[in-house]
Amino acid sequence: MLTIDALTYRIAGREILSGASARLPAGRRIGLVGRNGAGKTTLFKLVLGQLHADGGEISMPTGCRIGAVAQEVPAGPTSLLDTVLAADPERLALLAEAEHEIDPHRLGDIHTRLDAIDAYSAPARAAAILDGLGFPAEDQLRPCAEFSGGWRMRVALAAILFSAPDLLLLDEPTNYLDLEGVLWLEDYLKRYRGSVIIISHDRDLLNSVCEFILHLEHARLTLYSGNYDTFSETRALRRANDLAFAKRQEAARQHMQAFVDRFRYKASKARQAQSRLKMLEKMERIDIPLDEHVAPIRIPKPDHASPPLLTLERASVGYTPGRPVLSNISLRFDPDDRIALLGKNGNGKSTLAKLLAGKLGAMAGEVVRARKLIPGYFAQHQLEELDGAITPIQTLGRFRPKLSEQQLRTQLGGFGFSADKATTKVASLSGGERARLMLALATLDKPNLLILDEPTNHLDIDARENLLTALNDFEGAVVLVSHDRRLIEATAERLLLVAGGGVTPFDGDLEDYRRFLLAREEPKAAVVKEEKLSKEEARRAAAERRKQLRPLKDKADLEERQVEALNAEIRKYDAALADPLLFTRDPAKGNAVSKKRAEAVKKLAAAEERWMRAAEAYECAMAEAEIA
Numbered sequence: 001m002l003t004i005d006a007l008t009y010r011i012a013g014r015e016i017l018s019g020a021s022a023r024l025p026a027g028r029r030i031g032l033v034g035r036n037g038a039g040k041t042t043l044f045k046l047v048l049g050q051l052h053a054d055g056g057e058i059s060m061p062t063g064c065r066i067g068a069v070a071q072e073v074p075a076g077p078t079s080l081l082d083t084v085l086a087a088d089p090e091r092l093a094l095l096a097e098a099e100h101e102i103d104p105h106r107l108g109d110i111h112t113r114l115d116a117i118d119a120y121s122a123p124a125r126a127a128a129i130l131d132g133l134g135f136p137a138e139d140q141l142r143p144c145a146e147f148s149g150g151w152r153m154r155v156a157l158a159a160i161l162f163s164a165p166d167l168l169l170l171d172e173p174t175n176y177l178d179l180e181g182v183l184w185l186e187d188y189l190k191r192y193r194g195s196v197i198i199i200s201h202d203r204d205l206l207n208s209v210c211e212f213i214l215h216l217e218h219a220r221l222t223l224y225s226g227n228y229d230t231f232s233e234t235r236a237l238r239r240a241n242d243l244a245f246a247k248r249q250e251a252a253r254q255h256m257q258a259f260v261d262r263f264r265y266k267a268s269k270a271r272q273a274q275s276r277l278k279m280l281e282k283m284e285r286i287d288i289p290l291d292e293h294v295a296p297i298r299i300p301k302p303d304h305a306s307p308p309l310l311t312l313e314r315a316s317v318g319y320t321p322g323r324p325v326l327s328n329i330s331l332r333f334d335p336d337d338r339i340a341l342l343g344k345n346g347n348g349k350s351t352l353a354k355l356l357a358g359k360l361g362a363m364a365g366e367v368v369r370a371r372k373l374i375p376g377y378f379a380q381h382q383l384e385e386l387d388g389a390i391t392p393i394q395t396l397g398r399f400r401p402k403l404s405e406q407q408l409r410t411q412l413g414g415f416g417f418s419a420d421k422a423t424t425k426v427a428s429l430s431g432g433e434r435a436r437l438m439l440a441l442a443t444l445d446k447p448n449l450l451i452l453d454e455p456t457n458h459l460d461i462d463a464r465e466n467l468l469t470a471l472n473d474f475e476g477a478v479v480l481v482s483h484d485r486r487l488i489e490a491t492a493e494r495l496l497l498v499a500g501g502g503v504t505p506f507d508g509d510l511e512d513y514r515r516f517l518l519a520r521e522e523p524k525a526a527v528v529k530e531e532k533l534s535k536e537e538a539r540r541a542a543a544e545r546r547k548q549l550r551p552l553k554d555k556a557d558l559e560e561r562q563v564e565a566l567n568a569e570i571r572k573y574d575a576a577l578a579d580p581l582l583f584t585r586d587p588a589k590g591n592a593v594s595k596k597r598a599e600a601v602k603k604l605a606a607a608e609e610r611w612m613r614a615a616e617a618y619e620c621a622m623a624e625a626e627i628a
Helices: 040-048 080-085 089-100 104-116 119-132 149-163 179-190 203-209 228-263 267-282 349-357 380-385 392-399 405-413 431-442 461-473 485-491 510-525 535-577 587-627
Strands: 002-011 014-024 029-033 055-059 066-068 167-171 195-199 212-217 220-225 310-320 323-333 338-342 364-369 375-379 449-453 477-481 494-499 502-505
Touching (some): 002 040, 014 040, 014 055, 040 066, 040 167, 040 195, 066 149, 080 119, 080 149, 119 179, 179 203, 179 485, 179 510, 203 228, 220 228, 310 349, 323 364, 338 349, 338 485, 349 477, 375 380, 392 405, 405 431, 477 485
Parallel strands (some): 029 195, 066 167, 449 477
Antiparallel strands (some): 002 055, 212 220, 310 364, 494 502
C-alpha cells in the first residue's frame, strides 16, 4: 500500500530521517510511535506531499486517496453538518449537476453514480459521525463559528472520517476528545475499510485499534506486527538479544586481540596471529543506540491535613447568575481519595474541577475547606497562557517571588528540566515540556489535593507512564479529568459521573462505562441484516463464504505457522549464543550458530512477507464477500 524507500530529510542540517525504509500493508491500522520531536508529524507531511525529501522516495498505488485532518479548522457560518458533507466534493458536484441536467442519459448516469457512492445516505452518515464525536442533533445545524477551537477540531476530524480516504492519516486525534469521544473513535476505526496510520501517545488506543506499530527512532523506521504492548515486548526482547550478542562479540574480539598482541612477533605463532588479525578486521561491530533518556516526574510530598479535605453540601456552580452548570452537589473528599470525573465535554467536568480548586465560587449550597487544605490545579488551557518570552525558572519565580533560585531549580528538576532547559525561553519548549512546566507550577506549593484537568495532552507514552507512577507515589488526594484510560484505571479508585447538570457516583469500572456508552450507539451503528436474511439463511450464507475462503485462510495459517517456527528456531540459537564462553571454548561452533541464526533471520523476513501477503489476500476476499 505505502512504500517508504531510503527516505532522508533534514531540518537545519539535522537528519530527522536517515535512509528510513518501510513497506506498510494495505487495509491495516498502523500506529506510528516515537518520542516527541522524533519526526512523526514530519513523516506525515512528507507522505502528504507538503514537504519534499532530501533523498529516497515514497510510493503508493495510483489513484490512492490520502486524507488528513485539515490544519485550518472550519470557522465560518456554514453548519457543522454541511461542513462535514462538503468533505465529499464528488457528491456535491453530482447533486449540483443533477439539478440542471436535462439530458436523460446523462441524468441516469449521474443518479447511478450517486447510488454507487451511497450519496443519499450521506446526511445520516455525517450526522452519526458528528453525534459520535459529541455533537447532538441540534448542535449539528449551528454554524461552526459558534464553537471554540477545540470543538471545531472535532468537526475537522468528522469531515475527514466522512470522506473515507483510502489512506487515513491521524495525528494525535484524541487530543481534543473526551473519554466518550475516544471510545467512539476506537470503535469507528476498528470498522474502517481503508488503511489507517495513527500518531498517538494513547497506549489504550494503540492497543485497541492497531494491528502494526511503525517505530521511528534515531531517524530510522522499523515495522512491528501486533499492537503497542506486543511492540514494546518484542522491541525489549530484540534489544536484549542484540546487547547479549554484542557482549559475546566483544568478548571474542578481546580474546583474539589478546592472542594477536601476545604472539604477533613470535615466528611460530605469526601465521595464526595474522589470521586472527584479519578476523578482527572483518568483524563488523554491532551498533546498538542508547535508549533515549526519559525525564522524570516527581511530585513534592504534601503537607498533612486531617479529613475531610473538602465537603460540598447541595452546592451549585456556574458562570452566569441564575444559570448553574451543576446543581445539588453533595460530595466529600478525603486525603487519600483518588477520583476520576467521567462525562462528555460540556457536561461540567472542568467546571467542577474549578470549584474544587477554588477558581470558581459556589452559587448556592455550602463548600467547606479544611484549614490546611492546599489545592494544586492543572488545566490544559493554561498552556496557552504561558508567557513565551520568559524562562521556566522565571515563570515559577513570577508566581512565587519569595522562593530562592535553588528552590525553583529543584522544583523544575523534579519535572525533568535540566539546568539548560530551566533557562530556555518558554516559546522554544515542546508541548510536552510546557505541560511539565505547568505540572511543576501546579505542585509548587506542595498541595495535598491535586486537581488535574487533561494533564496527558502533549506528553508522550513514556512521560505518561512517569506521570502515572508519580501519581501513585503521591501521598495526597487526586481528582482527575482525562481521556487516557490507562491513567484513570491505574490511579482512580472512585468514579464520578458528571451528566444532566449533576454529579453522581458511577457504580462500576471503565469497562462497564465503555459498555454503557457503546450500548447507546449500537441501534444507530448496527445494520440489521435480518431484514434481508433470516438467522438460518445468514448462517448458511456464512458457512458457504467460509468454505469458499478456506484455501486462502489455510495459506495464511500455514505462513503464520512457518513464522512461528522460525521465531522458535531463532530463540533456540539465541539461547545457545547466550553462553559468553561459547566463542572462547569452540569458536567454530559459535560461528556456525551465528551463521545459522543469520540465515534464520533472513528466512524469517521472507516468511513474514509471505504471511503478510497471504493474510492481506484473505482479508480482502473476506471484505469483498461481506460487501457482496
